[in-house]
Amino acid sequence: xxxxxxxxxxxxxxxxxxxxxxxxxxxxxxxxxxxxxxxxxxxxxxxxxxxxxxxxxxxxxxxxxxxxxxxxxxxxxxxxxxxxxxxxxxxxxxxxxxxxxxxxxxxxxxxxxxxxxxxxxxxxxxxxxxxxxxxxxxxxxxxxxxxxxxxxxxxxxxxxxxxxxxxxxxxxxxxxxxxxxxxxxxxxxxxxxxxxxxxxxxxxxxxxxxxxxxxxxxxxxxxxx
Numbered sequence: 001x002x003x004x005x006x007x008x009x010x011x012x013x014x015x016x017x018x019x020x021x022x023x024x025x026x027x028x029x030x031x032x033x034x035x036x037x038x039x040x041x042x043x044x045x046x047x048x049x050x051x052x053x054x055x056x057x058x059x060x061x062x063x064x065x066x067x068x069x070x071x072x073x074x075x076x077x078x079x080x081x082x083x084x085x086x087x088x089x090x091x092x093x094x095x096x097x098x099x100x101x102x103x104x105x106x107x108x109x110x111x112x113x114x115x116x117x118x119x120x121x122x123x124x125x126x127x128x129x130x131x132x133x134x135x136x137x138x139x140x141x142x143x144x145x146x147x148x149x150x151x152x153x154x155x156x157x158x159x160x161x162x163x164x165x166x167x168x169x170x171x172x173x174x175x176x177x178x179x180x181x182x183x184x185x186x187x188x189x190x191x192x193x194x195x196x197x198x199x200x201x202x203x204x205x206x207x208x209x210x211x212x213x214x215x216x217x218x219x220x221x222x223x224x225x
Contacts, residue, residue, distance in 0.1 A: 002120060003030040005048040007039040007065070008082070009057050013105075017052055017082070020109055024116045036060025040068060043075050050119070053099075055083035055090060063090070066097040078123075080115060121202045121223045156197060160186060164194040165222065174207060174221035195220045 004021050006029065008014040014032050021029045030046045033039040036057045043051065051069075055062035062081060069075050080101040081094045094102050100122075101115045167183035168175065175183070181191035198204035203223055208216040 003048045004050045007033045008054040009034045036065045051079045055085045168222040174219035
């Protein structure tokens with residue numbers, strides 16, 4: 001479970017974001033703050049994994065809070081900036097401060113959910129690594145960049161993709177491409193195309209399972225989200 005702190009000076013907006021967090025699988029709300037100082041205090045007290053941080057606060061700006069988290073207090077927490085600010089300087093400063101996403105208000109729940117789930121997928125990949133190679137790094141950053149609502153590549157369909165996802169959701173330890181094809185009712189070649197697509201997006205991963213003699217079995221497992 002990813003423990004999340006919502007920081008916004010507008011109580012109605014904070015409540016909306018609270019409701020959104022509680023709707024996203026794998027996330028739980030641990031607290032809310034309406035000022036920058038309160039946010040820093042609650043980070044120290046509650047130790048959240050993630051902060052949803054508004055840029056415009058009545059005392060410290062979100063950027064000042066971010067700077068204190070990184071430079072002064074050095075608190076180990078990830079940040080998604082949520083703001084109405086569209087100026088490039090705010091975006092640039094947020095990126096330099098190490099935010100994992102920058103979400104511009106207003107937005108719909110689907111956009112909010114996509115950002116949280118892509119963050120969760122990248123986080124899970126990092127947690128599973130003992131040491132990273134370039135391929136691991138590329139897949140982690142791909143997961144952060146992924147927009148679940150972007151158009152599918154030519155030749156892939158939403159309906160078939162959902163069949164593949166359903167097949168993967170039914171197995172906690174992953175499935176071979178042949179098994180996915182059987183469950184989804186498609187050919188092995190078709191299943192492989194969709195599985196490879198999900199791996200590129202960071203939504204699934206390919207692992208090798210060593211058992212009896214011969215070549216190891218390739219298995220696909222759905223990641224967080």
